[in-house]
Amino acid sequence: MIKAIIIDDEQLARDIILAYLKPFSNIEVVQQCSDGFQGLKAIQEVNPDLIFLDIQMPKITGFEMLELLENPPVVIFSTAFDEYAIKAFELNATDYLLKPYTEVRFAEAVKKAIEKIESQTSSQKEITELNETRESIGETIDRIVVKTGNKIHILALPDIHHFEAQDDYVAVHADQGKFLKQIRMKHLEENLPNGEFVRIHRSHIVAVSAIEKLELYEKDSYLLSLKNGKQLPVSRSGHSKLKEVLRY
């Protein structure tokens, strides 16, 4: 028996998935969720094999929710998202349904998902690919969603002072504390709003608003002090970027 969860904020959108799933006697919908928080909780509790996921939902989007999962199940997106993005997702193995969709199209997606579940391939790789695809779409980052234990924090950009590379993770330093997130520095550098964040070093991106002062500390080498008292090294290319943004 395949355990499935439906995550969509519209009752009617969930209803149609339920209706279309009737012929699949081997799939059992164990829970329906109307937002990403509930979805995340349900996934952790029941550990489903398959989720049907909407993208635009209150609080956190379907993408943001997926980012927080360590071992995501097989995902079928159902969304009215625009075609440009859809094309990008087409490159991925993850299936998607463009609302409204036919029962035939739905059945195809489900069959694909069943095959994947039965062959036991890890979908971690796909999620990574998915995130990379999202990165390549070039959407501007306007908030960061992080998780500590069972708690989810949505960090608004003005609350964030500093991103720091730590092995495979990035430490996000914000008013609310320090959080680890699986994300690439390059992605952050490219998609954070221009002029608000600067990559001053291979391992550091700082918020311009958090900068206290910049000091020359050896010949050709600078040290940046943040308002929270932290001191960070500045690389040569970082220094020229700072110069550009701060216009000095």
Add this chain to the structure above:
Amino acid sequence: MRHPFLAKQNILYYTVIWLFIIGIYSLVLFYSYEYPLNEALVDSVVFNGLFALLGLAYWFVVRYNTFDANQLVNLIASHLAAAGLSISAVIFLSITVLKESFAGDEEYLIFLEESVAWRAGLGLMYYAITILVYHLIRYYDDLRDRVESQSKLETMLRESELEMLKSQINPHFIFNSLNSISSLTITAPDRARNMVVKLSEFLRYSLGKENDQLNTVEEELNNILLYLEIEKVRFGDRLNIEKELDQESLEMKLPNLILQPLLENSIKHGIYESLEQITISVKAKVKKGVLRIYVSNEYDPNAVSKKGKGIGLKNVSQRLELIYGVPQLLFIEKTDKLFTVRLDIPQTKA
């Protein structure tokens, strides 16, 4: 460009002016030089009449030459040629004709011989004045053309600006609604039919409207309520709708679909970002002859909302300014639970 004096009325003015000149000329000959009236008249008619005819042809000297710096030599040459040729021709012709006509009057024949110099001077003056008048006419016409095309350009610009600011129905709304309909056909076909009708009515009203068309509050609000009802089918209890409309406001006018982006905003920041029930309210009041529309939504103050705030509202504000010619007709009020937009709609267009 057509010949300015060949138009119906202008040829009349042109003739009258030359008749006047002919009159003056013959009176001078008659009184100052004491020639017989018939000689004075014939001299005047022949000499000035020829210039009157030639004057019409002078247009082409102006028409086919431009005041272009690098064409200056050409311009001077063509004027010198035109003036020289035409004036000599007139003098030669008129003197020949007049000699034949009054061959018996010795005194007059001598006068004719001596008059060549001042006739040339007078001819040059006629030439200069005619050319000047043509240039003025041409300049004035150019200026009028330019002003006309500029104002046409401005109108086009304004229209395209309005086109840009016109609220475009969010395609996500349509696709999500269609998905809801698709779902309802399975569980509740009658509700599906109902929603198809509502969606159709909404689209019929919203598509293909002129930019600066004004509609009554009643029509616009009916459409907005249709939109909200469709959204209510999608969001169910999460959306609560309230309306409060003054009776006298119903017949007042406002630009078509001006409220649509406000409601879309309310749905986006109210419903999309909240898990709780959200009330969206629409009010219409009249204050001192000005229509006041309030659109407000509750919102979750803790939501870290996605970007995009403000552009929709800014467009509405700009559109109002373009239509009514008055800045600042949109007001925003934000408390910790309620977001309200007020529009003041004058009842006279700019």
